[in-house]
Amino acid sequence: MTFAVTSVSKVYGATTALSSVTLDLRPGEIVGLIGTNGAGKSTLIKILSGATAPSSGTLSYEGRPLAFGDPLDAQEAGVQTVHQNIDDGVVFGASVAENLMLDALATGGPRGWFLTRAQVRAAASAVAPGLGLPLDAPVESLPASARQQIVIARALARRARLLILDEPTSTLSEVEAGALAFRVRESAAAGVSVLYVSHRLSEIEALCDRVVVLRDGELVAMFAAPLDRTAIVAAMLGPAGAVPAPREAVAHVGREVLMADGVRAMPGGDAFGFRVRAGEVLGVTGLVGAGKTELLEQLGGARPLVSGKLSLGGAPYEPKDPRDAIAAGVAFAPEERAAQAIVPGWSVRAHVTLPWLRRHIRSGLLARHSESAAARHVIDLFGVRGPGPDAPIEALSGGNQQKVVVGRWLAGSPRLLVLDEPFRGVDVAARADIGRVVRERARETAVIVASSDPQELHDLADRVLVLHEGSPAGELPIADATPDRLAVLMSGAATRSGGRE
Amino acid sequence: AAPSAPPPSPSTAAATPTAAVPAKFASGDVRISLVRQLSSGDYFEQWLAGAQAEAKALNVKLEISSGDGNNDKQALNLEQAVTAKPDAIIVDHGFAQTVQPAIKKAVAAKIPLVAFDVDPGTAEAVTLTQDDHQIAKQVLGALKADTGGSGGVVYVYVAGFAPLDRRNETWEQFKKDNPGIKQVAQIGVVNGSTASAVADQAKAALQAHPGVKAILAPYDEFAKGAALAVKELGLADKVKIYGADMSTADIGVMTEPNSPWVATSATDPANVGRVAVRAAALLVAGEQVDRALTVPPSLINQKGLRDAGISSVEQLTGAFPGLTTPDVARVPWAAS
Amino acid sequence: MSAAVQGGSRAAPSRRVASRAAAVAYRYGLLGVMAAMIVLFSLLRPAFATYPNALVVLQSVAVVGIVALGVTVSMTTGGFDLSAGACVGAVVMVTALTMVRFNLTGGTAIVAGLLTGLLVAGVNVLLTVVAKVPDLVATLGTLFLFQGLALIVTGGQSVAPGMTVDGAPAPGRYTEGFAWLGGGTIVSVPVPVVAFALLAAAVYVLLNHTRWGRALYAIGGNAEAARLAGIRVARYRALGYAVSGVCAAIAGILLSARLGRGDVGAGDPYLLQSVAAALIGFAVLGANRPNALGTVVGALFIGVMINGLTMLNAPYYAQTFVQGALLVGALVTSYTLRRIR
Amino acid sequence: MSAAVQGGSRAAPSRRVASRAAAVAYRYGLLGVMAAMIVLFSLLRPAFATYPNALVVLQSVAVVGIVALGVTVSMTTGGFDLSAGACVGAVVMVTALTMVRFNLTGGTAIVAGLLTGLLVAGVNVLLTVVAKVPDLVATLGTLFLFQGLALIVTGGQSVAPGMTVDGAPAPGRYTEGFAWLGGGTIVSVPVPVVAFALLAAAVYVLLNHTRWGRALYAIGGNAEAARLAGIRVARYRALGYAVSGVCAAIAGILLSARLGRGDVGAGDPYLLQSVAAALIGFAVLGANRPNALGTVVGALFIGVMINGLTMLNAPYYAQTFVQGALLVGALVTSYTLRRIR
Numbered sequence A: 001m002t003f004a005v006t007s008v009s010k011v012y013g014a015t016t017a018l019s020s021v022t023l024d025l026r027p028g029e030i031v032g033l034i035g036t037n038g039a040g041k042s043t044l045i046k047i048l049s050g051a052t053a054p055s056s057g058t059l060s061y062e063g064r065p066l067a068f069g070d071p072l073d074a075q076e077a078g079v080q081t082v083h084q085n086i087d088d089g090v091v092f093g094a095s096v097a098e099n100l101m102l103d104a105l106a107t108g109g110p111r112g113w114f115l116t117r118a119q120v121r122a123a124a125s126a127v128a129p130g131l132g133l134p135l136d137a138p139v140e141s142l143p144a145s146a147r148q149q150i151v152i153a154r155a156l157a158r159r160a161r162l163l164i165l166d167e168p169t170s171t172l173s174e175v176e177a178g179a180l181a182f183r184v185r186e187s188a189a190a191g192v193s194v195l196y197v198s199h200r201l202s203e204i205e206a207l208c209d210r211v212v213v214l215r216d217g218e219l220v221a222m223f224a225a226p227l228d229r230t231a232i233v234a235a236m237l238g239p240a241g242a243v244p245a246p247r248e249a250v251a252h253v254g255r256e257v258l259m260a261d262g263v264r265a266m267p268g269g270d271a272f273g274f275r276v277r278a279g280e281v282l283g284v285t286g287l288v289g290a291g292k293t294e295l296l297e298q299l300g301g302a303r304p305l306v307s308g309k310l311s312l313g314g315a316p317y318e319p320k321d322p323r324d325a326i327a328a329g330v331a332f333a334p335e336e337r338a339a340q341a342i343v344p345g346w347s348v349r350a351h352v353t354l355p356w357l358r359r360h361i362r363s364g365l366l367a368r369h370s371e372s373a374a375a376r377h378v379i380d381l382f383g384v385r386g387p388g389p390d391a392p393i394e395a396l397s398g399g400n401q402q403k404v405v406v407g408r409w410l411a412g413s414p415r416l417l418v419l420d421e422p423f424r425g426v427d428v429a430a431r432a433d434i435g436r437v438v439r440e441r442a443r444e445t446a447v448i449v450a451s452s453d454p455q456e457l458h459d460l461a462d463r464v465l466v467l468h469e470g471s472p473a474g475e476l477p478i479a480d481a482t483p484d485r486l487a488v489l490m491s492g493a494a495t496r497s498g499g500r501e
Numbered sequence B: 001a002a003p004s005a006p007p008p009s010p011s012t013a014a015a016t017p018t019a020a021v022p023a024k025f026a027s028g029d030v031r032i033s034l035v036r037q038l039s040s041g042d043y044f045e046q047w048l049a050g051a052q053a054e055a056k057a058l059n060v061k062l063e064i065s066s067g068d069g070n071n072d073k074q075a076l077n078l079e080q081a082v083t084a085k086p087d088a089i090i091v092d093h094g095f096a097q098t099v100q101p102a103i104k105k106a107v108a109a110k111i112p113l114v115a116f117d118v119d120p121g122t123a124e125a126v127t128l129t130q131d132d133h134q135i136a137k138q139v140l141g142a143l144k145a146d147t148g149g150s151g152g153v154v155y156v157y158v159a160g161f162a163p164l165d166r167r168n169e170t171w172e173q174f175k176k177d178n179p180g181i182k183q184v185a186q187i188g189v190v191n192g193s194t195a196s197a198v199a200d201q202a203k204a205a206l207q208a209h210p211g212v213k214a215i216l217a218p219y220d221e222f223a224k225g226a227a228l229a230v231k232e233l234g235l236a237d238k239v240k241i242y243g244a245d246m247s248t249a250d251i252g253v254m255t256e257p258n259s260p261w262v263a264t265s266a267t268d269p270a271n272v273g274r275v276a277v278r279a280a281a282l283l284v285a286g287e288q289v290d291r292a293l294t295v296p297p298s299l300i301n302q303k304g305l306r307d308a309g310i311s312s313v314e315q316l317t318g319a320f321p322g323l324t325t326p327d328v329a330r331v332p333w334a335a336s
Numbered sequence C, D: 001m002s003a004a005v006q007g008g009s010r011a012a013p014s015r016r017v018a019s020r021a022a023a024v025a026y027r028y029g030l031l032g033v034m035a036a037m038i039v040l041f042s043l044l045r046p047a048f049a050t051y052p053n054a055l056v057v058l059q060s061v062a063v064v065g066i067v068a069l070g071v072t073v074s075m076t077t078g079g080f081d082l083s084a085g086a087c088v089g090a091v092v093m094v095t096a097l098t099m100v101r102f103n104l105t106g107g108t109a110i111v112a113g114l115l116t117g118l119l120v121a122g123v124n125v126l127l128t129v130v131a132k133v134p135d136l137v138a139t140l141g142t143l144f145l146f147q148g149l150a151l152i153v154t155g156g157q158s159v160a161p162g163m164t165v166d167g168a169p170a171p172g173r174y175t176e177g178f179a180w181l182g183g184g185t186i187v188s189v190p191v192p193v194v195a196f197a198l199l200a201a202a203v204y205v206l207l208n209h210t211r212w213g214r215a216l217y218a219i220g221g222n223a224e225a226a227r228l229a230g231i232r233v234a235r236y237r238a239l240g241y242a243v244s245g246v247c248a249a250i251a252g253i254l255l256s257a258r259l260g261r262g263d264v265g266a267g268d269p270y271l272l273q274s275v276a277a278a279l280i281g282f283a284v285l286g287a288n289r290p291n292a293l294g295t296v297v298g299a300l301f302i303g304v305m306i307n308g309l310t311m312l313n314a315p316y317y318a319q320t321f322v323q324g325a326l327l328v329g330a331l332v333t334s335y336t337l338r339r340i341r
């Protein structure tokens, strides 16, 4: 009853994404798959789920060979997959109900070919019991986390023999991640094999019976529970890899860069104010839908200010659009990579220079050598691994794409750096790299980072602003931001008693 | 072509009315539907101008629709005209098979009908034709005389347009009768910009066949395109163009210095339009009309135009009285 | 936006009413303009609002409408069938040739016409699905191919009963049964109108109430997501083009029957008109995507306007302008209100 | 799939060679087909490969090419300018009216023509950028509007020198300077060809080597990503339509000068032809997106083919088919090889 992967390799042009990976997945077992960005995790998953064909190697189930390369074949063999890029899992323009029904459309439900709207709704609520999603809303009106929930619900609802989850929690908050972990254990208890990818080691430790480590496309180590985090990280990073350094203390806090007064995260929320100085990093956290993204988008000029006043370095700051923000020295890295940052088919180089095109003009025209230098700078600074600055960005792994689209904003030496979930899908080592650069940069720059992961905030922030349902729920220096206190503030329990100073 | 010549006086033999104006015409209640296959191009525009002028003279309301080259649309326009119950209908061009079912409906509804250049398929309707075979014959006569009956000819033709198809029949016969004349290439495009598309093709054909003496372009848009091609290649002394149809703009092209377009055979489209309206008016008034009316063409050549200093169709009809046919479907109560 | 903020919660109820009104106007904007047009024309010309004239209007949009329904289906998957007009033209020629030149029955002509439609669809599928050529480019190639083919099979000539073929008159003619498809009636309703109604209903059900319809829309929304969900994208895209080809073939058969001859270039006007109907349909009932009902309304919109203007004796050369102006007006209303909502 | 698996690593070197060959064929596929065509025509007809004939070919594509360059720019932002042909037609009428009817100078006519182009662009921008109507639908509305306008300003009549206006002949005529734009030469090269070459170079530089071009493509790729990267999307989309309108206006001026008159419907054929050139251009040099070089090649591809076939005496009705067949062949090669690579 096991799925066996036997010496599977995958070659993309000059890149070997996977080389000779052999792995067994046994029923009822939750296997963690980890590795640095670009190690080959998603590639292995795409092969298992039939999304791409391997260059060589075989797959088998109970000793019978499987000829994958077609997602429907894989589904019929009982493989259910949640891919890393959630936008590969939802159809914009269709309702939530229709999205929940997507697999049924492929294989034909029990109801035959005729489907009324009521039938679709009924089938959809069976797929997602208790999620509380608006079934008739167009799916693009939901935030990323809700879309992720839809994709996960679809995979869980179908009878699977192998359940594959590629970074399912990257957009989820801890509460939702906890609920997911519960359901994953339930499935495993029912005899399903689970393959689980995450960069959050705590999740892996809590959930997995066995951990498989990929490095440069090779399977380098396998650990059984109980897991030893240091050993896993060492295996991930390899002999040359450095263990991430602990965060440095703030060296010097400069002038106030951003002053916000009477602002609101959302139209319905309470007004509040805050200050950010050069040299410090303000973390913003809260549950999904707390309004982190809304607040940061206002600061970045991507969304009109709901209320109040902003000033930057003493002068009024009223960005009408992101261009104004950039001109004022504010760099805003948005939350959703695929929808908000990636231009399909474009090279890494063009992505890096897009916000700064004026700087690469020589005698009226764009100078390629100058652009390439900028791209190489970002690649070196963040250790972006992949085929180089001229390759299309799709040829990079998800985490490496993230490094490019976040890193390009650091290249501009802004006065204020606004980062929304910058670590989505980024591995521990790279997270430390980005954190280090951000903190270095913070000597001249004020930084605001939104994240729903307390660990990330601990690695980076000096102070944490907690939001709850669009209103401020408290502000803590990082030393006081223990998981328990954060949890209380995020859940809104403390709001009424006036947790804010 | 200086258009400064004084507007010519109507050259027709002014006839005095021989009958009283019927009451219906006097009160201006007469509605005539004009159902056209096409409306763009000099020929159709001048035809319409003539029809409108005559309608005004006869105090008739002309309701115009155009299929714009879509034959089904023309048939539908005709059906719509029948439901609107006008006093008479004029069908201007069209394909027999396509318009005949609707013409039957008109006949069944007792609406008098004039069919111009299309076979109505019923004896109830009056047919009006301009003699396309004669047009082709006249211009081919000029071509034969100028070339001495031998030489290469580029032919411009696109099938599917009734007048062009009829002219083509004459050309096919002419080739059989005159083995000395060789068709070295056939080209042709009909679209919104026929002249410039034909010019591009004619240039290619002339490059490929350097010895060509003449281009036969029996439709004025074709002739204009061919003239453009010859001019742009600088071959005006070597290649002559034989066209068909005539408009003020065409006269401009023909009389230009160094113009290769030497002869054309034409009716005056405005006159044909007038005749069509007159015939319809007679039917409305219950007068006797010949069942088959014909408007004969005239051959017009470059030299004649230049010698007489003609620069517009009005002047032309003065110089070629044969182009005006006041006796075809004469309306007794009007001075036409 | 800032006004809304200052208004605060006090302004909310009136804003809600306004936004509901906008939503209604958005959903029904184009239908409203059409209704207004009908009322206006009826008042100005009593002959407009009669049953026979309604049939004339319907008949004038039937052929375009059928082509547009096919184009709509091909659009749902994100495709775009530029070849539909050429397909109509080719089918007209093929049916005419079958009966006139080869002296075969009307039934054979219908079969030949439908096969031609499927052939066009096949080439489109080969290009877009198998060779992965982008839809617009591929169907443009097919357009030229079949426009050319329709000319070549007849040597550039129209096919009319009694035409000369190799010196002798062509043996056949349009059969009566076939001609009935163009000119006949069923309970006083012209056959093309009946066909249009039936096809509209069929396409409506297909797109809105079947699994296939949802799969088609899913592919149009995100083909990769559909593929990963196990939907056989290639098959559905082929289905889209097949429906488009068959619809164009049916339109071609009806047009051929109406024309009574194989007219070179008969299909040419139908590309722009059918695309126009399908695109106008986007704005109907707030769909903002290709949909059957919208396409029917789009086709009727143009038909009603042209018929009414002709009745009002508006000069034919003003009709295009009025059509443009009304269309632009309706679109601006629809889409502007959509945002307010 | 299974073959690839069995092939394993042994087959790798030969596969790499094959895939490099495929990559070359993909990049140069359409250019190769065109080169082959030119060689073939030259062998069969020595008159084909002469300097005068090259000018003939270039002149035949100049006007279409200029329109297509504009359409290409509007396509880069993900827009689609269906109104370009109508704009050409309107400009032809406006320039003719200015000189013939109002007896003004050629310079005034040029200014009036360019303003007309900008007016068309303005309406498109209003609809797409301000009212947020989808591009295809919006430019379709503009198409009808300006097609209609061109008819209305002249009452459906063509404008020719010597035409009758209110009973008297029109006062003006085409000035010599204006006519030179259509028929004149600069060092033996016809003016429209010079204009085409200059505009092609300008558009190439704009799209490939300036930040504006980069911004246009970014918007076409992902408008939201472009906005968040600090690109003013609305302005660039307006720029795209403005370039398209100006190109169409220049084409209209050249066409008007060449025709020497204002022909109703003169612009109609240019919609399909320019879109065809721009779309064929997608396949050139592996761009797979609108690009200036590709559009020039696309326009030349059609021009060379029609000229060569005409020279070979291919019947006019076979040309469309050959055009379709060659296009389909070139597309299938290009896109199939692209995947192998």
Ligand SMILES: Nc1ncnc2c1ncn2[C@@H]1O[C@H](COP(=O)(O)OP(=O)(O)OP(=O)(O)O)[C@@H](O)[C@H]1O
Pocket: A012, A013, A015, A016, A017, A035, A036, A037, A038, A039, A040, A041, A042, A043, A044, A084, A385, A386, A387, A394, A395, A396, A397, A398, A399, A400, A425, A427
């Ligand atoms: N389409 C492609 N073309 C070329 N190279 C690719 C392609 N897809 C992936 N790769 C390469 O394959 C390698 C493995 O990528 P993969 O997406 O499997 O990494 P991953 O382990 O999932 O990383 P992450 O944690 O960042 O998601 C990377 O070096 C990547 O650049």
Ligand SMILES: Nc1ncnc2c1ncn2[C@@H]1O[C@H](COP(=O)(O)OP(=O)(O)OP(=O)(O)O)[C@@H](O)[C@H]1O
Pocket: A133, A134, A142, A143, A144, A145, A146, A171, A266, A286, A287, A288, A289, A290, A291, A292, A293, A294, A295, A335, A452
């Ligand atoms: N599950 C959900 N279903 C529907 N709407 C939601 C859901 N979650 C959040 N929203 C809406 O999204 C908006 C806030 O989203 P926003 O992206 O600003 O939150 P966030 O704090 O950034 O959360 P995230 O962790 O997803 O980034 C709110 O208007 C909220 O109503």
Ligand SMILES: [Mg+2]
Pocket: A041, A042, A043, A084, A166, A397, A398, A399
């Ligand atoms: Mg991955």
Ligand SMILES: [Mg+2]
Pocket: A292, A293, A294, A335, A420
């Ligand atoms: Mg967020």
